[in-house]
Amino acid sequence: MSTTVCMFVYNNCTTDARVLKEAASLVKGGYQVRIIAVMDNGVQPYEVRDGIEIFRVIKNPLHYRIFNGDLFFDLFKPKQKDIIKKLRANYLKQSDQSGASKTASNKKKSLRKQPLPELLASFKSDLKSNPGQLILYKWLFYFFIFLSRLFRLIFLMPLKSIFMVVHKPLCFYDFYKRSLILNKEEPSDIYHGHDLHTVPTAYRTAKLTNSKVVYDAHELYTEMSGLKPVERKFYTRFERKYAPKVDALITVNESIANELVERYKLNRKPDIIYNCPEVNDNIVTTKNDELRERLNLSPETKIVLYQGGFTINRGLYKLIQAAQYINDNAKVVYMGWGKIEDDLKAEVAKYNLQDKVLFTPGVPQKELLNNSKSAQVGVIPYQFVGLNNYYTSPNKLFEYINANVPIAGSDFPELKRVINKYTIGETFDPEDPKSIAAAINKILDNENYYLQLKENTKFAAKDFTWDKEEEKLLAIYDRITNG
Numbered sequence: 446m447s448t449t450v451c452m453f454v455y456n457n458c459t460t461d462a463r464v465l466k467e468a469a470s471l472v473k474g475g476y477q478v479r480i481i482a483v484m485d486n487g488v489q490p491y492e493v494r495d496g497i498e499i500f501r502v503i504k505n506p507l508h509y510r511i512f513n514g515d516l517f518f519d520l521f522k523p524k525q526k527d528i529i530k531k532l533r534a535n536y537l538k539q540s541d542q543s544g545a546s547k548t549a550s551n552k553k554k555s556l557r558k559q560p561l562p563e564l565l566a567s568f569k570s571d572l573k574s575n576p577g578q579l580i581l582y583k584w585l586f587y588f589f590i591f592l593s594r595l596f597r598l599i600f601l602m603p604l605k606s607i608f609m610v611v612h613k614p615l616c617f618y619d620f621y622k623r624s625l626i627l628n629k630e631e632p633s634d635i636y637h638g639h640d641l642h643t644v645p646t647a648y649r650t651a652k653l654t655n656s657k658v659v660y661d662a663h664e665l666y667t668e669m670s671g672l673k674p675v676e677r678k679f680y681t682r683f684e685r686k687y688a689p690k691v692d693a694l695i696t697v698n699e700s701i702a703n704e705l706v707e708r709y710k711l712n713r714k715p716d717i718i719y720n721c722p723e724v725n726d727n728i729v730t731t732k733n734d735e736l737r738e739r740l741n742l743s744p745e746t747k748i749v750l751y752q753g754g755f756t757i758n759r760g761l762y763k764l765i766q767a768a769q770y771i772n773d774n775a776k777v778v779y780m781g782w783g784k785i786e787d788d789l790k791a792e793v794a795k796y797n798l799q800d801k802v803l804f805t806p807g808v809p810q811k812e813l814l815n816n817s818k819s820a821q822v823g824v825i826p827y828q829f830v831g832l833n834n835y836y837t838s839p840n841k842l843f844e845y846i847n848a849n850v851p852i853a854g855s856d857f858p859e860l861k862r863v864i865n866k867y868t869i870g871e872t873f874d875p876e877d878p879k880s881i882a883a884a885i886n887k888i889l890d891n892e893n894y895y896l897q898l899k900e901n902t903k904f905a906a907k908d909f910t911w912d913k914e915e916e917k918l919l920a921i922y923d924r925i926t927n928g
Contacts (some may be wrong), residue, residue: 451633453643458482506619668832736819750820755783760826770882817848825854851898
């Protein structure tokens, strides 16, 4: 019987390349794999993809249920409805007492069709003739609204602030409880937690069935930008507790592996699985100008490419500022999407660089490298906002290499190590637009130098293929299952 593996990932698992590649490699290696992910709009709660079962659990933690009214607000809604009913009943009763039964009947019918604002307006018009009870009920109604808002101000708003501090832990705990239900029915031999927030789920579930645990650290989670101090402290305690206890710890590069060993005094250095792409055989044979044709650029125009998500702290504003110093025969192309796209375009307009900096949508993963091949330089301009960014070795590093595109990247440890070891590009100060431009121009200015860098990427690509990472992953699994 096949060894069973259950992976946990805290997203909908539709485009998470690392998770899907690892799962597919394990299936290829004879393992039976399923993934527990998070339910999202537009996805199915269950599907089978390439022999991998994917289960998606809903996300509805305690604070969601509270602020959606599942616990508190339903208690008050009937009271509001009761008051409205009394107002309507009182109004109809007074109308009947006027002696004009036909008129009252017609008014009753029309009243039922009236929305609440119009109904309240009609109450106001009757205040002169029936001031007593109407005034009482009116003020009861407004008094309840006042109490409702006061309750929200005094209790719910502070409560919401408190919950926001523990928002992620509550979400992760909810994920654990819902995942546990599935795993009680069908326990697995190995539990594989992707990133720190799923490791407690993997570890606790494994302890119930005496199974093995794998922690896959996609990044240095405790050093992510945007974490509040209390969150950082909370996750550091989490990682310190679980990292030494797992049966295998995997991460994405040497720098993060060394950092984890130093922080948590690990007995064994984490295994490294790089985020290398799966390379299609047709990348060698397809033409080099798919992106160029899509942008309608001449063969003489040099393409300086940034591909990936448009998010803050990736140096995308600095790259736009650098564009004004980049050679006249080059265009800077942003291929991807993200929340700050409009802001980036505004930055382009600010510097009057609409003809120099171009935007084009991202493409599916299977088409990515064939588009990347059009570029003369691939840029990775990440900024220092913490150790997580500083130790980065993003997917695009290996994508550029496998597309045989020379690289200009931030002078950070992992980027510098790969670029210098294989002599495939230049590094720069990501805070200095002129430094960014100088590195790019150095690659573009000398044709012989450019061709040598491009040739060197072919040698680097032999070391950074998913086939090699797959072998390493299967060796890790063989070690923890057999020995």
